[in-house]
Amino acid sequence: MRKFAAPLAAAFLAFLFTAASCSGDGANAAVLWTDQPEFAFYAEMFNASQDRYKVEVHYFESPAQRLTETRDFPDIAAASWLKSASTRALFRPLDDLFRKETISSSSFYPKLLALGNIESKQYLLPVSFNIPALIFARTYGQPLSNPFTIDMTEIMEQGKAFNEEASGLYTRMGFSPAWDDEFLFITAALFNTGFREASPIAWDPLALEQAMLWIQQWIAHANTSIQAEDDFAFKYLYDPPEKLVSEGRILFSYMDSKKFFTQAEERRANLDFRWIAEKEVIPLDERSVYLGILKKGRAKKAAVAFTQWFFQEDTQRMLLESSKKSRLMETSFGIGGGFSGLRTVTEQIFPQFYPSLLGHMPPESFLSPPAILPRNWMSVKERVILPYLHDRIRSQSREEIRSLERRITDWYRLNRE
Numbered sequence: 001m002r003k004f005a006a007p008l009a010a011a012f013l014a015f016l017f018t019a020a021s022c023s024g025d026g027a028n029a030a031v032l033w034t035d036q037p038e039f040a041f042y043a044e045m046f047n048a049s050q051d052r053y054k055v056e057v058h059y060f061e062s063p064a065q066r067l068t069e070t071r072d073f074p075d076i077a078a079a080s081w082l083k084s085a086s087t088r089a090l091f092r093p094l095d096d097l098f099r100k101e102t103i104s105s106s107s108f109y110p111k112l113l114a115l116g117n118i119e120s121k122q123y124l125l126p127v128s129f130n131i132p133a134l135i136f137a138r139t140y141g142q143p144l145s146n147p148f149t150i151d152m153t154e155i156m157e158q159g160k161a162f163n164e165e166a167s168g169l170y171t172r173m174g175f176s177p178a179w180d181d182e183f184l185f186i187t188a189a190l191f192n193t194g195f196r197e198a199s200p201i202a203w204d205p206l207a208l209e210q211a212m213l214w215i216q217q218w219i220a221h222a223n224t225s226i227q228a229e230d231d232f233a234f235k236y237l238y239d240p241p242e243k244l245v246s247e248g249r250i251l252f253s254y255m256d257s258k259k260f261f262t263q264a265e266e267r268r269a270n271l272d273f274r275w276i277a278e279k280e281v282i283p284l285d286e287r288s289v290y291l292g293i294l295k296k297g298r299a300k301k302a303a304v305a306f307t308q309w310f311f312q313e314d315t316q317r318m319l320l321e322s323s324k325k326s327r328l329m330e331t332s333f334g335i336g337g338g339f340s341g342l343r344t345v346t347e348q349i350f351p352q353f354y355p356s357l358l359g360h361m362p363p364e365s366f367l368s369p370p371a372i373l374p375r376n377w378m379s380v381k382e383r384v385i386l387p388y389l390h391d392r393i394r395s396q397s398r399e400e401i402r403s404l405e406r407r408i409t410d411w412y413r414l415n416r417e
Contacts, residue, residue: 029054030075030302033063036127036289036336039078041328042319046306053302064375067294075297076306078336080287081375082124083115084197091292093121094307102308107342111369116290124290125311126341128334129369131257131284131362132186132276134175137245140272147359149277149366152187152218155252160222162251169231174222174251176229177215177393179237183254184389185381186276187211189283189370196371200412201380208404212392219393226394246270256285261333261354268356275362282366286373286381289336316345320353329353376415384411 032039032055043055058074060066064081067073067090082088097103105113108126116124134150142161145154159174177183189195191211195203216226223229237244241253242263260273275282291310293303309315316335323329334354339346343364351357374380388404395401 027299028052028302029056030297030299030306031055032057032076032078032306033060033066033074034077035059035061035063035079038323038328038332038336041323041326042310043306045319045322046309049309050305053299053305055302055306062375068375073294073296075299075303076291076293078127078289078291080289081373081377082290082292083372084375085372086375088118088123090294090296091123092295093123094125094293095122097304097308098122103311107311107313107344109341109343109346109364109367111367112284112288112341115288115369115372116292124292125307127289127291128336128338128341129284129288129367130333130338131282131367132183133255133257133260133273134252134276135242135245135255135260135271135273136252137248138270138272140251144274146274148275148362149282150274151276151278152190152214155276156218156222159251163223170223170228172249173229173232175253176223176233177218178226178229178390179233180254181386181390182256184212184215184393185386186254186283187215188389190276190278190281194371195373195385197374200374201377201408205404209398212389212398215393242267242271258285258333258338262329262331264330273356273360275360275366277366280363280366281368282362284367284369285338286370286377288341288369289338311342313342313344313349316340316342317349320349324353379415380408380411384408 030053032043034057037059040057040059043057047054055076062081063077063079064084064087067077068086073090082091098105103125105122112126112129113122116122116126134155142158144150144158155175159176162172162174163170164172177187188208188211191207191214193203193208193211195201219226219229236249241250241255244250245253255273260268291307293300293307297303319335323332334340334350335345339350347361351361384407385404388401388407391401392398
């Protein structure tokens with residue numbers, strides 16, 4: 001099945017760049033900038049659904065950054081990082097869509113919708129989000145305490161119980177938080193580190209340090225030492241995590257919802273999962289996608305028409321059905337690469353297309369989106385914050401390594417934008 005996925009993805013990308021080169025038809029053709037290739041498909045479906053308006057899709061790796069550099073604005077943006085201070089002022093309020101009842105504010109996840117609300121006006125609407133998960137083999141016989149979520153203590157204790165040694169070396173290991181730096185970041189989020197946009201970034205240093213100390217205690221308690229974990233990883237962790245889990249070499253592996261649900265069906269068939277949570281909080285991935293209409297766009301009516309069409313339950317059901325028929329689901333998860341920002345779509349329609357979600361839907365009250373982050377957040381996170389977390393859990397104290405504050409200051413000094 002996978003051999004068809006690459007040509008399909010290429011076909012959609014070809015449509016993207018074809019759409020980007022089309023000339024507009026006055027106010028009836030809206031230009032949409034996105035970092036989500038799926039929107040090329042959505043625009044094609046919208047254009048085919050009626051003959052009054054058209055949407056042309058332009059793909060950029062970082063639409064948020066490009067919006068701050070252009071004088072030729074699109075009509076719509078659907079991307080990550082649109083909520084930052086440098087971009088959110090570019091959008092027009094969408095409250096009139098709620099007042100006309102063409103879109104219902106009650107249809108959205110409230111916490112996600114709130115992030116697009118600035119000074120009591122709704123500028124951005126949530127398109128999609130993803131959730132961190134822990135995967136394990138369906139054949140694992142030990143019952144977990146909750147059908148929806150798993151907390152850090154249970155991961156640690158179940159992982160420790162799964163361990164096996166021979167001649168002083170681990171031959172199987174339940175789980176190590178050091179296997180994936182992204183898991184370290186999730187731990188920091190669950191300790192309320194609270195990374196957020198400031199001048200340039202703010203966080204709670206004490207909470208971050210407590211999170212890293214907890215990780216170090218976890219490693220010592222469950223797996224002897226970071227050296228023992230690294231030795232095990234060097235010897236065994238060369239296969240994909242889903243294979244290691246299925247074969248019983250490890251018990252758990254971290255994987256977010258987008259990656260899990262774009263695994264081949266035959267791989268997912270042998271896997272189960274739980275959402276990672278602590279004290280009834282599930283931290284959402286920072287790359288949640290939002291949609292907004294630009295103030296300086298030239299095709300307001302077409303932009304509004306697409307927005308009204310897209311944020312309907314029936315539309316998103318149709319998009320999921322069409323994605324399945326066209327096999328786009330093999331490379332793309334859900335709506336806009338994640339769970340839909342429309343609550344009824346995620347809770348009632350997604351399980352029809354992703355049966356493994358039955359009995360596994362995350363409690364709405366648990367979902368916790370991150371604070372507003374700068375548009376270059378992923379660069380800072382990947383090049384500065386994750387390396388710091390990686391180094392910190394391997395040092396006895398934070399004084400032994402270069403501080404996170406210094407690393408961020410140096411990175412911004414060398415990467416002025």
